[in-house]
Each structure stands twice: as C-alpha cells, then as structure tokens.
Amino acid sequence: MKGLASIRRHAALASVLIFFMIMSGQAFGAEKMIGVIMTGNIPYYREIQKTFAEALNADGLGPGTVQVVVQSPAPEPMSWTNAARKLVAIGSDVIVSYGAPATLAVLNETSDIPVVFAAVFDPHAVGITGDNVTGISSTVPITSLIRNFKSIDNFKRLGVVFNNSEKDTVAQVRDVKRLEGSFGFQSVGFDIRRAEDTRKISNVDGLFLTTSCAAMVCINNIMGIAHREKLPTASTIGGEENMGIILTLAANPYEQGREAARLAARVMRGAKPSSIPVESPKKIDMIVNLKEASSLGLKIPFDLLTSATKVIK
Numbered sequence: 001m002k003g004l005a006s007i008r009r010h011a012a013l014a015s016v017l018i019f020f021m022i023m024s025g026q027a028f029g030a031e032k033m034i035g036v037i038m039t040g041n042i043p044y045y046r047e048i049q050k051t052f053a054e055a056l057n058a059d060g061l062g063p064g065t066v067q068v069v070v071q072s073p074a075p076e077p078m079s080w081t082n083a084a085r086k087l088v089a090i091g092s093d094v095i096v097s098y099g100a101p102a103t104l105a106v107l108n109e110t111s112d113i114p115v116v117f118a119a120v121f122d123p124h125a126v127g128i129t130g131d132n133v134t135g136i137s138s139t140v141p142i143t144s145l146i147r148n149f150k151s152i153d154n155f156k157r158l159g160v161v162f163n164n165s166e167k168d169t170v171a172q173v174r175d176v177k178r179l180e181g182s183f184g185f186q187s188v189g190f191d192i193r194r195a196e197d198t199r200k201i202s203n204v205d206g207l208f209l210t211t212s213c214a215a216m217v218c219i220n221n222i223m224g225i226a227h228r229e230k231l232p233t234a235s236t237i238g239g240e241e242n243m244g245i246i247l248t249l250a251a252n253p254y255e256q257g258r259e260a261a262r263l264a265a266r267v268m269r270g271a272k273p274s275s276i277p278v279e280s281p282k283k284i285d286m287i288v289n290l291k292e293a294s295s296l297g298l299k300i301p302f303d304l305l306t307s308a309t310k311v312i313k
Contacts, residue, residue: 075217287311
C-alpha cells in the first residue's frame with residue numbers, strides 16, 4: 001500500500017508539473033523571456049539586477065513585453081548547472097548571467113541561446129568565448145588595488161580569499177602572486193567554499209577578498225575573523241564595504257546593469273552576440289572605509305581619499 005501511495009503521489013506531482021508546463025507555454029508564447037542567473041543574495045549582484053530591470057523597462061522591454069525569470073543558485077557548481085539547465089529548458093530567448101561561474105555554467109548547457117554576461121572579472125582568462133555570448137566585464141587593475149592597499153598598511157603576509165571552483169578568483173590569486181616581489185609581501189590563498197572553511201584564515205596580517213561568490217555568501221564569517229584579528233581588508237567586489245572592508249576597487253554595478261540591459265535589448269531585437277564586442281567597464285568605484293581604518297589605527301593617504309569615489313566616515 002505504501003508503494004501504491006507513493007506512485008499516486010508521484011503521478012499527482014507529474015500532473016501538476018505537466019499543467020504548469022502547458023500553462024507556462026501558453027503564457028510564454030505571448031511574450032519573450034529573459035532568464036537571469038544571479039548567485040545567492042549577494043548585494044553587488046542585487047544592485048546589478050535592480051538596474052538591469054529598470055533599464056530594460058525604460059527601453060520598452062518591461063512586463064507584458066518581456067518576462068524576466070530569475071534563478072538564484074547557491075555558490076557551488078551543481079547549483080549553477082541546475083539553474084542554467086532550468087533556464088534552457090523553459091525556452092529563454094536570452095540568458096543573462098552575473099559572474100564567471102554562472103556564465104560558464106550557461107555556456108556549458110547551450111551554444112544556441114544568446115548569453116549576455118555582466119560582472120565577469122576577466123572573461124578571456126576564464127575562457128568565456130563563443131558565437132552566442134557577449135557582455136561587459138568587471139575587470140579592475142589588481143596592481144592598483146595592491147599598491148593602494150600597501151599605502152594604507154604595510155602587510156607582509158596577505159591572505160587571498162578565493163574559491164577553486166570559480167576560475168576568475170583563481171586568476172586573481174595568480175595576479176596577486178605575481179606582485180609579491182614588486183611590493184614586498186607573501187600571499188597565502190584560502191579556498192573558501194562554505195562558512196566552516198573560513199576557519200582556515202590565520203597567520204596573515206591582511207586580507208584580500210576576490211570576486212568569489214562563495215566568499216560573499218560567507219562575508220559575515222570572514223569579516224568576523226578580520227575584526228577579531230584586526231586585519232585590514234581589501235576587495236574587488238562592491239556591496240560589502242559597510243561590513244568593514246577598508247579598500248574596495250570594483251566595477252560600478254549600475255553601469256554593469258545598464259550595459260547588460262542595453263546588450264540584452266539589442267540581442268532581443270535581432271542582433272547576433274558575435275557581432276557585439278565584449279565591453280570593458282568605464283566606471284570603476286574606489287571605496288575607502290575611513291571609519292574602519294581609524295578603528296585599526298591606520299591612516300589613509302590624502303591622495304587616496306581625494307581620488308576615492310566614496311568615503312565611509
């Protein structure tokens with residue numbers, strides 16, 4: 001009897017799913033669909049998505065014309081893959097992805113559906129290529145970040161927080177490693193995939209947070225350690241500067257969202273992604289948390305303060 005009950009439950013579930021698919025097919029036939037992959041509840045991606053939706057609507061591609069379906073997977077490979085598969089399966093006309101892991105997951109699932117990315121730190125370095133993809137990168141100069149960070153605190157051992165499953169963060173680890181001799185420090189990588197991994201962070205006198213999605217999801221744990229150990233921090237992804245990150249150098253999220261919307265609109269109107277060159281960010285934010293620096297007894301050079309786009313006092 002239990003087996004029969006189980007079969008009945010599965011049959012009922014299948015009926016519901018079939019009904020949903022039929023009704024969804026009818027609804028989707030009336031309007032175009034854009035699928036969006038936005039990892040977790042990361043503030044930087046939330047700002048990009050908010051701006052993306054507003055810019056898309058302003059371009060005449062709002063509700064009633066275009067349906068936007070958002071997937072928010074956890075920061076791990078299978079979740080990115082499942083999110084990509086869902087957006088392919090429901091027949092997205094364009095898929096928009098934020099960050100390298102989500103973009104690579106989509107490209108692994110389709111070579112036909114146009115893909116528009118934003119917030120990918122270095123598309124070329126991670127192998128984001130193909131006739132169906134274009135977007136805007138979020139590359140910022142690591143050399144400038146390290147130089148300015150060094151002017152705030154003369155660290156000797158720099159912890160670099162990354163995720164080995166996120167190729168763009170691995171590339172940033174390599175970039176930092178190449179700068180050791182020029183700026184007189186040693187880097188130590190911390191592969192963070194989940195909250196408990198943050199316990200690895202030790203024996204360093206500064207922290208650099210890459211664009212790792214996993215790290216941003218664990219930001220409370222990471223910054224808790226930084227505050228306890230009095231570690232100055234820097235980052236290449238925005239949105240968490242109020243948590244106590246002293247120096248942030250990141251591509252402006254509003255530009256990322258606007259350009260992603262503009263590119264998606266062009267594709268929706270018939271442009272081929274292969275005909276649209278990948279863009280570089282024109283607006284780079286440099287955010288200085290003066291309040292946090294003062295609490296650690298650190299002085300921010302005057303020229304750094306005057307060149308910052310935002311100062312937290």
